[in-house]
Amino acid sequence: MMDQVTESSDIGILDLLRKVGPLGVAELATATQVTATAVRQRLVRLMAQGLVDRELARAGRGRPSHRYGLTDKGRRQTGANFVDLALALWKEIRAIEDPEVRRGLLQRIAKTMASMYGEQVSGTTTAERMQSVSQVFVQRNVPFEVDESGPLPVLTAVACPYPELAEQDRGICALERMMFSELVGDGLRLADCRLDGESCCRFEVN
Numbered sequence: 552m553m554d555q556v557t558e559s560s561d562i563g564i565l566d567l568l569r570k571v572g573p574l575g576v577a578e579l580a581t582a583t584q585v586t587a588t589a590v591r592q593r594l595v596r597l598m599a600q601g602l603v604d605r606e607l608a609r610a611g612r613g614r615p616s617h618r619y620g621l622t623d624k625g626r627r628q629t630g631a632n633f634v635d636l637a638l639a640l641w642k643e644i645r646a647i648e649d650p651e652v653r654r655g656l657l658q659r660i661a662k663t664m665a666s667m668y669g670e671q672v673s674g675t676t677t678a679e680r681m682q683s684v685s686q687v688f689v690q691r692n693v694p695f696e697v698d699e700s701g702p703l704p705v706l707t708a709v710a711c712p713y714p715e716l717a718e719q720d721r722g723i724c725a726l727e728r729m730m731f732s733e734l735v736g737d738g739l740r741l742a743d744c745r746l747d748g749e750s751c752c753r754f755e756v757n
Contacts, residue, residue, distance in 0.1 A: 561593055561596065561597055563583060564579060564583065564590070564593055564594070564597065564603075565597065565602060565603070565621065565625060565628070567579070567582055567583070568603065568619065568620055568621050568625070569621060569625075569626065572620060573606065573618040573619060573620035574618060574619060574620075575608070575616055575617065575618050575619070576590050576591060576594070576616075576617070576619075579594075579619070594619055597625070600690075601622055601624050601625075602621065602622060602624055602625035602628060603619050603620065603621060603622060603625055604619070604620065604622050605617040605618065605619045605620075606618055606620070628691070634715050637713075637715070637716060638715060638716065638719070641716050641719070641720065641723070642719075644656060644657070644722075645720055645722065657722070657725060657726050657729065658729055660726060661726050661729030661730040661732075661733060662729075662733055664726075664730045665730050665733035665734050668684075668687050668730075668734060669733075669734065671683070671687045672684055672687060672734050677703070677704055677735055677736070677737045677756060678697065678699055678704040680734065680735045680736060680737075681697045681704050681706045681735055682697050684706065684731065684734050684735060685697050685706065688708075688712060691712075693708070693710055693711075693712045694708075694709035694710050695707065695708055695709060696709060703755065703756045704756070705742070705753050705754065705755050706731060706735070706739070706753070706754040707751050707752070707753050707754075708727075708751060708752040708753075708754075709751055711745060711752065712727070713727070717745075717746060721744070721746050724741055724744060724746070724752070725741075727741075727752075728740070728741050728754060731754050737756055737757075738756070738757040739754040739755065739756060739757055740754070740755055740756075740757040741753070741754060742754065742755040
């Protein structure tokens with residue numbers, strides 16, 4: 552419960568900074584109706600996550616103060632609910648009758664998405680890159696795990712990153728597999744899928 556409250560309060564500050572722009576601690580405390588100490592604690596947490604940064608603000612001859620604003624990462628993570636747009640675009644992709652054209656488009660989309668996440672993924676082995684991919688999605692509140700107990704590592708999506716799309720068309724699973732293959736640098740196959748009644752979606756090395 553405490554983690555949920557913390558996450559909600561952090562989102563409130565992020566949303567406020569997105570709407571208003573850089574603010575000082577006193578301004579944030581007034582707007583969120585909490586103490587300056589509580590605001591500072593939240594800002595420290597958000598800066599550690601790379602979502603907020605601070606800049607020195609000088610006003611006349613008084614004591615300098617700091618103003619806090621969103622980083623590029625913070626801006627990407629806030630106000631980014633494009634579900635309706637994604638559903639509309641996916642509907643148009645499904646409407647393409649030529650399977651080769653549709654497959655080619657999906658591959659290009661997967662490569663583009665992989666390039667967006669690529670700078671955040673590191674590691675030299677398949678297992679290391681899977682671990683890095685899982686952390687990218689965990690930071691987006693989508694739980695992923697990597698199972699290294701077998702001869703080959705398995706990337707597991709505990710929750711679907713695109714639930715609304717998956718409910719309409721499991722073709723999104725193919726796109727997801729292509730993207731993860733690009734990020735991991737190895738061909739993956741979807742071994743288990745939640746749409747088939749499995750508890751998780753599991754991607755294994757093909």
